Amino acid sequence: MKSKTYFFIFALIVFISPFFLPTYQVTLLNYIGLNALVVLGLVLVTGVGGMTTFGQAALVGIGGYATAYLTVTEQLPSFLAWTGGNPWFGLLLGIVITVASAILVGGLTLKLSGHYLPLGTIAWGISLYYFFSTIETLGGHSGISNIPSISIAGFAFDNGNKMFYLIWLIVFIAIILTKNLLNSREGRAIRALKGGQVMAESMGVNTFRAKMIIFVIAAIFASISGWLYAHTQTFINPTPFGLQMGIDYLFMALLGGVGSIWGAILGAGIFTMVRQWLQDALPIIFGGQGHYETIVFGLIIVVLMQKAPSGIWSFITKLIPNKYKPVDLYPSIHPIPQMDKVENQINKGELILDAKNITKKFGGLVANNEMNLKIHAGEVLALIGPNGAGKSTMFNQISGVDVPTSGEVLFKGKKINGIPSREIAKLGLSRTFQHVKILPEMTVLENTAIGAHLRGEKSVISSMLLLDRVEENELLNEAKYQLERVGLGEYLYVEAGSLALGQQRILEIARALCANPSLLLLDEPAAGLRFKEKQALAELLSKLRAEGMAILLVEHDMDFVMNLADRIVVMEFGQKIAEGLPEEIQKNEAVLEAYLGGAA
Ligand code: ADP
Ligand code: MG
Numbered sequence: 001m002k003s004k005t006y007f008f009i010f011a012l013i014v015f016i017s018p019f020f021l022p023t024y025q026v027t028l029l030n031y032i033g034l035n036a037l038v039v040l041g042l043v044l045v046t047g048v049g050g051m052t053t054f055g056q057a058a059l060v061g062i063g064g065y066a067t068a069y070l071t072v073t074e075q076l077p078s079f080l081a082w083t084g085g086n087p088w089f090g091l092l093l094g095i096v097i098t099v100a101s102a103i104l105v106g107g108l109t110l111k112l113s114g115h116y117l118p119l120g121t122i123a124w125g126i127s128l129y130y131f132f133s134t135i136e137t138l139g140g141h142s143g144i145s146n147i148p149s150i151s152i153a154g155f156a157f158d159n160g161n162k163m164f165y166l167i168w169l170i171v172f173i174a175i176i177l178t179k180n181l182l183n184s185r186e187g188r189a190i191r192a193l194k195g196g197q198v199m200a201e202s203m204g205v206n207t208f209r210a211k212m213i214i215f216v217i218a219a220i221f222a223s224i225s226g227w228l229y230a231h232t233q234t235f236i237n238p239t240p241f242g243l244q245m246g247i248d249y250l251f252m253a254l255l256g257g258v259g260s261i262w263g264a265i266l267g268a269g270i271f272t273m274v275r276q277w278l279q280d281a282l283p284i285i286f287g288g289q290g291h292y293e294t295i296v297f298g299l300i301i302v303v304l305m306q307k308a309p310s311g312i313w314s315f316i317t318k319l320i321p322n323k324y325k326p327v328d329l330y331p332s333i334h335p336i337p338q339m340d341k342v343e344n345q346i347n348k349g350e351l352i353l354d355a356k357n358i359t360k361k362f363g364g365l366v367a368n369n370e371m372n373l374k375i376h377a378g379e380v381l382a383l384i385g386p387n388g389a390g391k392s393t394m395f396n397q398i399s400g401v402d403v404p405t406s407g408e409v410l411f412k413g414k415k416i417n418g419i420p421s422r423e424i425a426k427l428g429l430s431r432t433f434q435h436v437k438i439l440p441e442m443t444v445l446e447n448t449a450i451g452a453h454l455r456g457e458k459s460v461i462s463s464m465l466l467l468d469r470v471e472e473n474e475l476l477n478e479a480k481y482q483l484e485r486v487g488l489g490e491y492l493y494v495e496a497g498s499l500a501l502g503q504q505r506i507l508e509i510a511r512a513l514c515a516n517p518s519l520l521l522l523d524e525p526a527a528g529l530r531f532k533e534k535q536a537l538a539e540l541l542s543k544l545r546a547e548g549m550a551i552l553l554v555e556h557d558m559d560f561v562m563n564l565a566d567r568i569v570v571m572e573f574g575q576k577i578a579e580g581l582p583e584e585i586q587k588n589e590a591v592l593e594a595y596l597g598g599a600a
Contacts, residue, residue: 007175014168018161027160028276030232033167036268037225039252040174040261041218046250047258048182049214050194054246055105055121056222058128059098061241063226065132066094068144068236073137087150087231094223102219103212110211125246132238143237150231163232170228174221175261177464181217184463185456185475188446190214192439198401199437203515204425204454213460251301257311266313274300346412348378352519352550353429358397358407358417360390360574367393368404369574373552375519380541380551382561384585385571386594391554392434394571395523398552399431400424411519426454430517432508434524434554440497444488444507447496448479451514475514482510487536502528506537519550526557538564562586570594 018026038056045051067090070076070083083089101124109120133141149158150166157163181187189210192200197207230236248271256267278293286292308315346352353375360368367390375381383391396402398409400421409417416424430451438447452475458468483489486506491499496507505525512520522541526534534557541551541564555561561568561582568585570578572594578585585591 011168011172014172015165018164023160026164028273030160030164030167032265032269032272033164033171034225034229034232035249035252035272036171036265037167037174037228038222038249039256039264039268040171040178041221042249042253043258043261043264044178044190044214045218046253047260047263048191048194049211051110051211051215052118052250053121053215053218054118054243054250055125056218056249057241057243057245058125059102059219059222060226060229060245061128061132061238062098062101063091063094063223064230064236064241065138065144065226066090066097066223067227068147068230069138071148072144072146085148087148087227090230091224091227094227095220098219098223099216102216106212106215110215111208121246122243125243129238129242132241139237141237143235145235147230147234147236149234157231160232163228167228167232170224171265174224175265178217178261180466181460181464184468184472185449185453185458186210186213186460186463188442188450189453191442191446192450196437196439198421199433200450200453202399202401202421202425202431203450203511204422205450206422217460251297255301255304255312257313257315259310260313263311263313266316267311270312346377346518346548348376348548350377351375352377352412353398353552354410355394355398356408356410358394358404358409360393360397360402361405366574368397371407371571371574371576373398373569375550375552377518377550378545378548379566380545380553380564382553382555382565382568383571384555384558384561384568385577389571390574391571392523393574395431395434395521395552395554399429399521425515428516428518429521430512430515430519431521432505432512432523432525436501436504436508438496438504438507440495442496443493444483444496444499445476445479445492447507448483448511448514449475451482451511452478454515478514479510482513483507485513486510486540487533500528502530502533505529506533509537509540513544517549519552520544522551522553522555524554524556526555526560534560 014029017029021029038060042053042056045053067087070080070090070093071085071087073085076083076085080093083093105120105124109117132138138144149156151157157166182191189200189205189207190213192205193207193210200207200210229240252267252271253264254267255271256265256269257263275293275297278296282292282296304312351374353373355371355373358368358371359366371390371394373381373383373394383394385391393402397404397407397417400416400419400423404417407417408415411424411427411429414427416427455478456468456471456475458471462468480489480492483492486509488503488506488510491503496504499507505528509522509525526537529537538560541553545551553561553565565582568580568582569576570585570588570591577590577594578588580588
């Protein structure tokens with residue numbers, strides 16, 4: 001069955017459930033929906049983006065307090081008076097403030113790696129909590145009550161059952177928008193954040209921007225949840241927006257499965273219900289008043305993390321027989337004429353890359369020492385040398401993955417050392433990696449399409465609203481064409497991680513080709529390939545060369561190199577020890593010495 005069908009069945013069940021359920025269970029479902037909306041944001045930020053944040057509860061608080069303040073305060077300051085205390089402006093105000101604060105916190109922490117983001121969000125959560133508790137206009141500890149209901153065209157959502165529909169309608173819309181986003185060009189960039197940032201940057205993705213996008217979207221979801229919460233409860237106080245709740249949201253995400261949209265719903269559902277049951281049942285068992293549920297919950301989480309580390313959702317999907325598993329509709333790719341070549345090509349024979357006196361030091365180790373390289377359009381230059389000679393380091397200096405200690409890299413006459421790799425990618429340089437950098441859980445097609453990132457321009461909002469489908473079709477079509485060209489045409493919908501290592505290298509070449517580069521950097525492309533595959537690769541590279549592409553190649557397979565390369569540069573201990581035509585290199589004394597350890 002298609003996942004869309006499952007979605008509609010689930011939505012239908014949810015929407016008719018108030019007809020069967022007693023009011024208190026509808027109320028419980030309301031809280032599940034409110035929590036699910038926040039956790040959906042966490043799926044994006046934590047599950048997909050790999051960033052841990054404890055700050056969502058505070059953002060929910062902003063959404064709640066903004067609307068409570070706006071709709072309850074009698075004498076609004078003049079710059080807000082025009083809103084007339086309408087809840088819809090309350091929603092808007094909440095979103096504006098949460099987005100601004102997400103940009104502020106994100107701007108300060110997202111560029112830093114490691115623990116800065118979680119710590120930053122904790123600090124942020126705590127300070128907002130105290131802000132809510134102390135500000136007099138916000139009612140201090142007792143909060144704000146008598147919050148009016150939301151109404152649309154005279155229809156008031158003035159009880160739990162009516163709010164139920166508004167809450168779940170918004171949850172379902174959020175699910176659809178999130179799903180659409182993840183299945184788009186921007187979505188692929190976002191999915192590359194966890195474990196593929198260096199690669200994504202090399203393909204032209206601005207990873208900081210991608211992080212900011214999901215951070216802001218999650219903040220908006222949280223803010224809307226706060227808005228709904230305030231108008232469902234009709235009163236708010238600071239308690240549900242404290243750090244404890246920030247942790248609870250993360251619990252929900254982990255419980256359900258932080259990597260998947262349905263995990264978010266499931267996690268929110270189970271957490272909210274179990275907590276309710278425990279709150280009701282434990283005092284009866286143990287007597288007295290105490291936060292037993294917190295202790296029991298902690299234990300449950302520990303056990304669960306052991307048994308189902310990727311959450312209950314993925315645990316369940318493993319149990320479902322294959323034929324009942326939801327299948328995602330693969331993007332139907334309509335054949336189109338080849339995408340217009342980007343204006344990257346330059347005339348054959350023209351100097352395209354000029355690396356001058358590149359030195360790279362890692363502490364005391366000189367990995368590249370005064371290296372010089374020139375590459376021309378329509379030429380295959382091979383860079384060879386023993387392991388540890390500094391070849392990959394040289395690649396990183398040229399492609400902007402790393403910055404040379406000294407020296408200069410000119411690409412098409414423009415100095416590129418020191419500028420980020422995504423900017424270099426824009427100029428027409430594309431690369432593969434010695435240690436393959438693919439996203440193992442994404443399909444081969446999607447992995448490859450990341451290479452075409454710079455050839456699309458549709459925004460996040462158009463992706464969410466599916467206004468990007470023509471462009472998306474073009475990009476996927478380009479990815480498919482390049483995959484067929486490198487001989488991986490039959491693996492389009494296979495998870496990239498299940499390919500053999502040699503095929504993964506070839507995938508990287510297809511991905512690099514999607515960018516339509518004028519200079520292609522290949523780090524050991526033939527490693528792990530069988531003889532026939534090597535032949536096919538050599539043929540492909542010769543064809544690309546004939547089209548005018550410049551290729552810089554690191555490779556250990558000497559037959560491969562000698563047959564393909566126009567010129568060869570040999571490195572040892574970070575230095576160039578020889579340069580010339582293949583037949584010259586084969587006879588070169590210094591080279592023989594380096595390779596045979598002086599036995600020659
Ligand atoms: P090759 O690709 O020719 O095998 P590399 O460029 O990978 O060689 O490495 C050259 C030298 O630089 C090696 O001694 C390696 O250990 C060192 N090196 C490479 N990258 C780093 C790094 N990020 N930090 C420290 N040392 C490094
Ligand atoms: Mg290397």
